[in-house]
Amino acid sequence: MFRTRFSTLFRNSGGELRNGWWIALFFLLLAAGVFPLIMLSSSLGFELAPWMQALLVLLVSLLCQRLRGKPQAQLLGALNRQWLRQLAAGVLLGAGLMALPALLLTLTGQLSWQWHGLGQTALLAALLLFVGVAVTEELTFRGFMFQRLIDGIGSWPAQLVMSAYFVLNHASALKQGDSWHYLAMLNIFIASLMFGLAYLRTRSLALPIGLHFMANFTQGTLFGFGVSGSAEQGMLSPVIAAGCPDWLSGGSFGLEASVPGLITVILFTVLLWRWRGSAAT
Incomplete structure (x- = not known):
């Protein structure tokens, strides 16, 4: 009896290792x-670049998938033309996600623009940065761990758990100010639900990676706003009108912490929720 109960702690009725243990692994x-990578970068004096983090998370995810005896297509989505089309669709959605609130603020006179321009080196560096960030975060929050949670507790409980974790991951940035603190927190939480829906509707990481990257x-890089509180130099420099409150413009945190940004992310989330996609949830 004890042996049976002990066995069920680790394995389900099908004899497979339980999802919680896979997440722990x-x-x-x-x-x-x-x-070791942090210690090596500290001793040799090089920066732990986002692409290094992305590569590490990818290798660990693929290793875990291999240990489960499952194909990588279940983790990343089948790497075919459909994957590339979904990636392109995500890029378009990500651009619209930030262009709409910027346009609204511009049309209402709360925002004007100055051309700044970026050299090829700076543009390439920004491209690598945001690709690395998007791949790392989507593999972490919508990859192996999210997929094991879906199998274990269901899609929407998994969504809520990972969205809370996504907010926690941005905690240091969220502590930078008071006026937009809760607005930014809500925006980031809903954005995580949106990225999760992008995965659930396609069962592929292509759409969420493209969406996350381009947003x-x-x-x-294009509009020159802060990104989750991190100051960025863009091709354009936004000039916020005098007296425009941070809750409307997003302040130093970026459009993510603005009411127009929140409205847009809610709109895109609802659209993804209503879209049946190519995979049933």
Whole structure:
């Protein structure tokens, strides 16, 4: 009797390792790679670039998927023309996600623009930065761990857990100010639901990666707003009208912390929720 109960603690009725233990293994392997990499970068004096983080999370995710005996297509989505089309669709949606609130603020006279321009080197650096960030965060929050939670507790409980974790991951940025603190927190939480829906509707990471990447790239590199509180130099420099409150413009945090940004992310989330996509939830 004891042996049976002990066995069910680790394995389900089908004899497979329970999803919670797979998540624990994912974190353990990630830590086994992260800590030596941090120590190495500190001793050799190089920066732990986003592409390095993305590569580490990808390798750990693929390793866990291999240990489960499952194909990588279940993790990333089938790498075919459909994957590329979904990536392109995500890029278009990500651009619109930031262009709409910027346009609204411009049309209402709360925002004007100055051309700043970026050299090829700065543009390439920004491109690599935001690709690395998008791949790292989507693999972490919509990849192996999210997919194990879906199998274990269902889609929407998994969405709520990962969205709370996504907010927690931005905690240091959210502590930078008071006027937009709760607005930014709500925006980030709903954005995570939106990225999660992009995965659930396609069962592929292509759409959420494209959406996440281009939202950050448009907000920071093209429009010159802060990205989650991190100041960015863009091709354009936004000039916020005198007296425009931070809750309307987003202040130093970026459009993510503005009411127009919140309205837009809610709109895009509802659209993804209503879209049946190519996979049933």
